[in-house]
Amino acid sequence: MLMWLKRYALIAAGSLFVAVGAIGVVVPVLPTTPFLLLAAACYIRSSPRFYRWLLGNRILGRYIRDYLSGAGIPVRTKITALSLLWLTILISVIYFVEITAIRALLLIVATGVSIHILSIPSAKAR
Structure with a gap:
């Protein structure tokens, strides 16, 4: 029961971080990369499908890929x-x-x- 709850809580948190990160793409004051990294951390622990979707996303995925590859922010x-x-x-x-x-x-x-x-x-x- 607890694993199920933890999984869905991480998916919900990851989705919230994706939403805030996506807003950060268009709002100059809000950083994008930290929120997307938090989303990726939540997704990798809860849903490989959502993690792959995030990394493969045409707009949001490159922020995470750049960070993970060492290209920076x-x-x-x-x-x-x-x-x-x-x-x-x-x-x-x-x-x-x-x-x-x-x-x-x-x-x-x-x-x-x-x-x-x-x-x-x-x-x-x-």
Whole structure:
């Protein structure tokens, strides 16, 4: 029973990430690649069919294929992802989180994510 629930929860989450990633293709402020990578991670754990569909998609698939092949992500995507990451983390740390240890943990995680994003090779813009 739990495996069935987990599978459908991952498919639902993956589909939500695909929708947000697809919106990111046309909305300049919203990054595309991170959401599509999350969708691919959900699909690979729940539905090989959806994973193949996503990778084979003419528009969305190339973002994931570029990342997986080491071709990287566009600089604009990196800038947007880092900006949104730090904006949300700083708002959380300043206005919502009162426990110092949690603030420090959020900043450490954001730093780690930033290092990872910056370490990914930059691809040409689409």
